[in-house]
Amino acid sequence: MAGGEARPLFGGALSYVERGGRRWAVRAISGSSATKTYRCPGCNQEIRPGTSHVVAWPVDEVGGGDERRHWHSGCWRR
Numbered sequence: 001m002a003g004g005e006a007r008p009l010f011g012g013a014l015s016y017v018e019r020g021g022r023r024w025a026v027r028a029i030s031g032s033s034a035t036k037t038y039r040c041p042g043c044n045q046e047i048r049p050g051t052s053h054v055v056a057w058p059v060d061e062v063g064g065g066d067e068r069r070h071w072h073s074g075c076w077r078r
Contacts, residue, residue: 016059023060026076029053042075 012028031052038047047053047070054076057068 022058024056025059026054026056028073029055029070038070040072040075041069042071042078045072047072 014025014027017024017026029052031050034051035049037049040047054071054073055068056071
């Protein structure tokens with residue numbers, strides 16, 4: 001997208017958490033909304049289409065949407 005904007009993200013409610021000294025935006029993605037394969041940074045395993053998971057990105061920095069990552073829900077909670 002132009003201007004360094006992150007791609008739109010559709011899913012569940014958006015929440016915010018403090019983790020590792022950073023503020024993160026977190027959105028739950030339902031299995032029916034998960035249409036692509038991603039690699040979880042927590043376990044380095046694939047998140048297959050149809051698998052519910054979370055997407056998190058830092059909100060305390062300019063360009064934080066560029067750091068958006070898809071996580072298995074359990075990996076994010078750990």
